[in-house]
Amino acid sequence: MMTTETLASSAVTGSRIEAGPRGAKPKTLTIARVGVYVFLILAALFFLMPLWVMVVTSLKAMPEIQLRNIFQWPQQITFEPWLKAWDTACTGRDCNGLKPGFLNSVKITVVGTAISIVIAALNGYALSFWKYKGANVLFGLLVFGAFVPYQVVIYPLIIGMREIGLFGTFPGIIIIHTIFGMPILTLLFRNFFAALPPELFKAARVDGAGFWQIFFQIMVPMAVPITIVAVILQVTGIWNDFLFGTVFAGRENMPMTVQLNNIVNTTTGVREYNVHMAATILTAAVPLAVYFISGKWFVRGIAAGAVKG
């Protein structure tokens, strides 16, 4: 199956990148070399431009924004928009800024990541070593699930959540993230466990260890690297989610992305672009921090998990 193959290969993407370039070895600075750098620097400017625009816009006061020069560094730096975005920006009569959304997103992300990873690890482990009748069919369905457009299942899920009384609740949104994180995470863990030397498992079985013992005593400690990849994947995935947050989270648990969209679309009088940009940076801060801290792990994570959309 293509997914298994491609995704398995992408899980090792990161380590291959570290292998170093194989291109022709340059000896002197030729015109071609200059061309390479010019191209890369131009590309880099394109990628950095939006970040630059966000930052400078968020540091300007509104009159300066009216001057219509989005690239220019502010003549007078103000942190007012940041404070407002965080603390007092309004949606309707609620003027609490992004703060509540931030806390909600932290809660949803931490709990959602932990639960979905434990479940996915168990799945991967069971699928690698304890295959029962029909396990492969289930796995196939799950992989298929990675490709299903969310819109196809969202309506029945609302009904299902209602039936179990969890629609619009914290456990509800956690379950939703667990469901949609499961295909890709299970795949990750299954591929990881399947690649372990089978002797490990056999020896433990000979010693009489059972399903849970082997999982906790042997597999979990070994699975640390893949777990890091999974954590990065889930943290950015859940944090950046918008659709599920709007539908399933309920008012009390509204995540930051949803709140951001609300704040940006609420205008009283003049549109406060500086506040909007500050709010945007604040919302992006957590996944960006994860990205910069995790470095090369992140590359492995997204290559394996981009399929999540």
Next chain:
Amino acid sequence: MAQLATAKEGGAVIKAASSSGRKPFRLSTLMSIVGTTPMIATAVGVFVICIIYSFVLSFTNSRIFPAFAAENFVGTDQYARLWSTGRWLISVNNIWFFGLLSIVANMTAGYLLAVFMDQRIKAEDWFRSIFLYPFAMSLVITGLVWRWILDPNYGIQATVRGWGFTEFAFAPLVNSSTAIYGLVVAGIWNGVGVTMAIMLAGLRGVDSEIWKAAKIDGIPAWRTYLFIVLPMMRGAILTAFILQCVGVVRVYDLIVAMTQGGPGISTQMPAVFVIQHITDRSNVGLGMAAATMMLLPVIVLLGVQAFAQWRANQVKEKA
């Protein structure tokens, strides 16, 4: 599909797994089932039952609530209406156009970047970080930022005009025939880094002997990249391609944040169509018909792929 899923697995593992079934440790098998209850529930409950449920609903005239009484079944009326709805036709056109353009641009740019990154450059880590960081940001943020940059009155257009080029025009989002290009640019900004990373890994997976041979034969580097190395990277290309496809079919957040389907309905997409019809438009039947149409290409693609894989295995076995 399931058999294919295990095709790549190490034989030893399969043996270990299947032999464990024969051993008298039935309790462990039970534990395995218990341990994977959430998976069973998700695979069957969500990816089978929910999809069937949606599919059945598409043959009813349900409005907000599911209606399954005999008189609610209207046959294929919803499909007939769907395919005569201007907005749906526009959505379908858009997704093809957006999809093709994004994927081609993304793959081309991704490969180019990867090739340039592969030139033993200095500060490779820096460049990679820069090309990849947008992907860490959500599509909502991507959409908001680009909407701001492309704003006709404050964005690039206004800025460049302020520099004295008063005729300068670059505001794709304001015009219904160009708005979709704005979406493509934002999408590429967000996702090209991933393609680059996958392609780079692919490039470096190519045997270094190839390079030596090409050099001895005096083939210029660009030709080696294009005609020799590229065809050898099928795996990486396929991975990047699949990731792109899945992203395109699901495109929703970007539209909501950037154009909300406008100007007019010129950037509507199927995903937005579905969500709107199961909520404000109160026509779940039609929405589910649209959702089913979204699922169709996915199933066809996966089916074709599974078949190709199966054929390949057959050939291998014969040989």
Next chain:
Amino acid sequence: MKKFAVVAAMATALLGSTAVNAADVEVIHWWTSGGEQAAVSVFAREFDALGEDKWVDTAIAGGENARSATLQRTLGGDPPGAAQFNISRQFEELAEAGLLLDLTPLADSEGWRDFIRPAAILEVCEFEGKIYCVPVNIHSWQWAWASVPAFEKAGVPLPKNLDDFIAAAPKLQEAGIIPFAIGGEAWQIGGAMGVVMLSQLGKEGHEAIYKDRNLDVAGGPEVKHAIEIFKSLKGLTDEGSANRTWNDTTNLVIQDQAALQIMGDWARGEFAVAGEQPGVDYACIAGPAEQPYLDTGGDIFLFPKQDDAAVEAAQLKMASMMVNPQVQALFNNAKGSLPVRDDVDMSLADDCMKAGLEILKDPNHVIQGAGIYLTQDSIGQMDDLWAEAWSNPDLTVEEIQQRFVDIIASAE
């Protein structure tokens, strides 16, 4: 306000909820612009002042988004305590499914049927003889908002109808003014088209199409001319119109950058918040036609059933508060809408509001919006059509009209 509190308390007592615990009532609405927030704050303040109960505000920008949230949450079994809808058929399925709190006893005891006028706006709340929602204001789409300084600058008089306006547009353009301000959202385009249509069709034609589904009228010359006007308005807009919100657009008229906006009377709230004077800074042109009509659109609140008796008591209090004459005066004045009852102190009303009240007195000039006759599904199809016609210059007038006829023909 004291007297009102007594009435509310009586209403509660009447319904037998003796144990009045404090309750939170979450209200979903889409009032997020400046004028709208001033208005919704009236409700919130007055409700909080009634006692221990609290107004919990869930504002969601965009009517479509807010209604979607309400419907989705009702479907999911987690409905809000109160929710805003338009005077329309948007919520009929909720009432049919028995998910809404029955307000009939409260309405009977307070005599809603006697004082709410025109009766049509209460009728949309009725299902099988029971009342399930409260109309809180009357809004009409049939207005144009003009910047007086902008027309002065161009040296053209204020237009009396749309043909006048289109004739004056070149002079406005010469003076560096955007003649026609509109935001590119589908509902704004659709709404403006509704106004253009009515200005050509009149009451009879309007009812023939939407109420009687008369396809000859829908395919007739008035509709054709309306589409032609609509297409020529497109050429009079500015570049920034794509995806602009309605109040950002109104702001262009307030700042005299644009000359005219077709928008419902909720735009008046924005002028008020900006401190503009009617007749001096801006003009409200009813119709825009010599024979203006008003449609009785507007907002209603409905109250999804809750398990908690305390919440139910609070919901009834809120419903009662919303039609209270004093609250009606304060609320509608801030909102720019007309009150739902006659016995309201209108001394605060400005000239535009008074003009509206005057038209409202003549039943021949009052119509019901298309949303009363058609489902949201059909309304949405029409919005889509107008949006497509707006943004795609290749669609011919004939094609557009044919599609319009098809929508009317297939409407339920």
